[in-house]
Amino acid sequence: MRGAAGRGIVPLLIPALIFLVLLFLYPFAYGLFLSFTSAKGQFTFGNYLRFFSDARDFRTILVTLQISVPVTLFNVALAVPFAYYMRRGIKGERIITFFLIVPITLGTVLISEGMLTFMGPAGWFNQLLMALHIVKDPFQFTHNYLGVVISLALQGFPYAFLMLLGYVSGINPDLEKASQMLGANKWQTFWKILFPLMVPGIAIAFSLNFVMAFSVFPSAVLLGQPSGPTRVIAIAAYQWAFEKFNFNAASAISMVMAAIELIVISVVLVWRNRMYKGATMVGKG
Amino acid sequence: MKDFKKISVRNMTKRFGEKIAVNDFSLEFGKGEFVTFLGPSGCGKSTALNCITGLIPITGGEIWIDDECIDDSKNKVSPEKREFGMVFQNYALFPHLSVRENVAFGLKLRHIRHAEIAQRVEAALKLVHLDGYGSKFPSQMSGGEQQRVAIARCIVLEPRLLLLDEPLSNLDAKLRVELRYELKALHERLKVTTIYVTHDQTEALALSDRIVVLRLGRIQQVGTPSEVFSDPSNLFVADFMGFKNMWTAKVESLSAKGERLEATLDAQGLKLVASLAWPEGDSRRAVIEEAHRTGQPMRTAVRPEDISLAPRGSHNSFECAASIVEYQGQASQVSATVTATAGPGLEALRVDLRSGTLISEGEVFSASIPPEKLLLFPATESAAEASRWTP
Numbered sequence: 211m212r213g214a215a216g217r218g219i220v221p222l223l224i225p226a227l228i229f230l231v232l233l234f235l236y237p238f239a240y241g242l243f244l245s246f247t248s249a250k251g252q253f254t255f256g257n258y259l260r261f262f263s264d265a266r267d268f269r270t271i272l273v274t275l276q277i278s279v280p281v282t283l284f285n286v287a288l289a290v291p292f293a294y295y296m297r298r299g300i301k302g303e304r305i306i307t308f309f310l311i312v313p314i315t316l317g318t319v320l321i322s323e324g325m326l327t328f329m330g331p332a333g334w335f336n337q338l339l340m341a342l343h344i345v346k347d348p349f350q351f352t353h354n355y356l357g358v359v360i361s362l363a364l365q366g367f368p369y370a371f372l373m374l375l376g377y378v379s380g381i382n383p384d385l386e387k388a389s390q391m392l393g394a395n396k397w398q399t400f401w402k403i404l405f406p407l408m409v410p411g412i413a414i415a416f417s418l419n420f421v422m423a424f425s426v427f428p429s430a431v432l433l434g435q436p437s438g439p440t441r442v443i444a445i446a447a448y449q450w451a452f453e454k455f456n457f458n459a460a461s462a463i464s465m466v467m468a469a470i471e472l473i474v475i476s477v478v479l480v481w482r483n484r485m486y487k488g489a490t491m492v493g494k495g
Numbered sequence: 496m497k498d499f500k501k502i503s504v505r506n507m508t509k510r511f512g513e514k515i516a517v518n519d520f521s522l523e524f525g526k527g528e529f530v531t532f533l534g535p536s537g538c539g540k541s542t543a544l545n546c547i548t549g550l551i552p553i554t555g556g557e558i559w560i561d562d563e564c565i566d567d568s569k570n571k572v573s574p575e576k577r578e579f580g581m582v583f584q585n586y587a588l589f590p591h592l593s594v595r596e597n598v599a600f601g602l603k604l605r606h607i608r609h610a611e612i613a614q615r616v617e618a619a620l621k622l623v624h625l626d627g628y629g630s631k632f633p634s635q636m637s638g639g640e641q642q643r644v645a646i647a648r649c650i651v652l653e654p655r656l657l658l659l660d661e662p663l664s665n666l667d668a669k670l671r672v673e674l675r676y677e678l679k680a681l682h683e684r685l686k687v688t689t690i691y692v693t694h695d696q697t698e699a700l701a702l703s704d705r706i707v708v709l710r711l712g713r714i715q716q717v718g719t720p721s722e723v724f725s726d727p728s729n730l731f732v733a734d735f736m737g738f739k740n741m742w743t744a745k746v747e748s749l750s751a752k753g754e755r756l757e758a759t760l761d762a763q764g765l766k767l768v769a770s771l772a773w774p775e776g777d778s779r780r781a782v783i784e785e786a787h788r789t790g791q792p793m794r795t796a797v798r799p800e801d802i803s804l805a806p807r808g809s810h811n812s813f814e815c816a817a818s819i820v821e822y823q824g825q826a827s828q829v830s831a832t833v834t835a836t837a838g839p840g841l842e843a844l845r846v847d848l849r850s851g852t853l854i855s856e857g858e859v860f861s862a863s864i865p866p867e868k869l870l871l872f873p874a875t876e877s878a879a880e881a882s883r884w885t886p
């Protein structure tokens with residue numbers, strides 16, 4: 211907007227802009243600066259070169275993607291049908307929502323602790339599985355790849371679900387009826403009408419979930435094998451910063467993390483724009 | 496399109512828990528007919544419409560197309576297979592699809608060749624005067640244009656039955672009249688069987704072949720616009736059709752005058768003569784005879800438009816004093832009190848009328864009612880209820 215009203219808004223935005231600069235842009239710019247300087251403060255590409263040539267560090271990108279991409283896809287793919295099913299509200303919706311919000315409020319560490327006891331070799335879950343003769347020996351749910359994935363699913367799914375639920379229930383219910391009256395069955399209505407209208411929501415849910423999963427740290431340490439199979443990129447950054455006290459190298463790794471997240475989000479947004487070429491509103495009529 | 500002769504709805508009932516939204520609704524639609532469901536908010540118009548489409552499952556009754564039962568309240572043909580078209584009040588256009596894609600939506604589902612789809616879509620858009628709008632998106636169009644797209648999207652499929660739920664109520668007054676005219680023209684051209692839902696009597700009168708007046712989920716009257724307009728079957732329909740003057744009256748005498756029945760009435764001291772077009776054998780005659788015998792009061796009703804300013808001595812003339820005059824251009828809406836009925840301890844009879852000549856507030860003038868414009872109804876409803884009607 212370029213009218214008089216648009217200009218009037220700018221002064222009102224100043225406090226928010228200051229906040230944004232101090233809280234986000236400054237640390238980011240400082241990190242970017244650190245990543246391109248050596249310990250003595252000279253300009254260098256060395257931090258990046260070191261990361262990409264160190265097989266053990268470079269591998270963390272792949273390890274993290276192997277964890278975060280499947281778990282994000284799983285969370286979103288599961289959230290879509292759940293949100294669809296609950297779009298007009300169902301019985302017991304409050305209770306379901308409550309149980310979904312609990313993991314969010316508990317926080318990562320508490321969930322990890324809980325999972326360690328609940329799903330550990332001597333935990334209830336394994337005892338139940340053995341009692342039901344589903345497994346003979348305790349199944350290894352923790353201290354491996356699976357443990358990290360499960361904890362990320364527990365934390366990420368509620369976000370994806372609640373976000374998509376808000377999105378689908380905002381779609382004008384008459385659109386579904388109209389589609390049906392034009393001859394579409396439930397399946398066709400879902401794929402031709404609801405899904406395309408959910409795409410912007412799916413894109414946002416995917417991006418947020420992916421960023422959360424890609425920067426995973428506590429679960430990877432507590433529930434995984436941080437020395438090997440689940441040595442995610444955040445662990446690498448942590449070790450350089452707080453074990454080797456090389457903030458320049460750690461900053462470079464953080465920048466690589468940010469770059470990968472940006473790339474993935476860009477891909478998602480390109481997909482979104484290709485799927486959803488219509489208006490940006492959600493068909494409120 | 497599968498051809499048919501008539502659609503019959505038999506004893507259709509819809510309950511929402513305890514609440515009966517549609518009660519024992521029976522009606523036949525002939526092919527090509529334009530039928531309007533008319534009634535106040537909450538009377539069950541939309542519910543009845545949605546029951547016919549199958550979008551709402553019915554609790555009781557049956558729906559038939561000729562000798563094919565499409566709904567017997569246990570098994571039903573699902574809405575997408577009924578080949579009915581529906582236009583929604585809020586248009587319900589698909590926001591992510593262009594106008595062309597919206598109109599083509601149903602055709603694509605029917606696996607019709609691309610060339611034919613393109614041609615039929617263009618023809619439909621032309622029919623609603625939207626040629627050239629194909630690549631626009633709904634959000635880039637005005638309300639009236641969106642409603643036209645919604646209509647094109649339905650008629651392109653040549654539905655057996657077209658259902659419209661208050662399609663004009665979201666538009667401004669001028670556009671409403673314009674689009675109403677277009678709807679009428681479209682129906683003249685296509686002769687598609689149509690059910691139209693509205694709470695606006697002008698729309699109903701202008702468009703319909705038949706009007707179905709609903710109240711509390713029950714059919715009150717089915718008739719042509721002129722039947723419903725001039726011979727409402729009960730107080731409720733009369734009220735809805737603009738019989739603003741409704742007075743409690745005793746029947747003093749009755750006499751047959753050819754095909755008509757003449758009744759002399761006493762409304763709070765105002766003597767009136769009503770000439771009722773009720774031929775010999777009309778069931779309403781028995782009701783009035785009964786009221787005459789027992790002295791039970793009835794209600795007499797007349798439209799403001801039917802009361803004229805006239806010198807003393809003409810039919811049913813009386814003197815009144817104007818209390819509120821609302822200037823409306825062509826004529827004024829006058830609210831007056833009948834002087835003959837005013838007096839200590841009495842509540843004066845109020846009369847609403849329209850006057851072509853200017854009357855000032857407080858002015859005393861003489862008005863008259865042609866006897867054939869006075870209608871008479873059993874006073875089954877209490878006065879308070881009669882003015883409210885809604886549940």
Ligand SMILES: Nc1ncnc2c1ncn2[C@@H]1O[C@H](COP(=O)(O)OP(=O)(O)OP(=O)(O)O)[C@@H](O)[C@H]1O
Pocket residue numbers: 511514515516534535536537538539540541542543694
């Ligand atoms: N899903 C529902 N559950 C419970 N009651 C309902 C439901 N739908 C409608 N009703 C009730 O049924 C009655 C008829 O509703 P309906 O929507 O058919 O009225 P309407 O004549 O279309 O009114 P309007 O002119 O306001 O659209 C109303 O009293 C309404 O409260």
Ligand SMILES: [Mg+2]
Pocket residue numbers: 540541542660
């Ligand atoms: Mg309605």
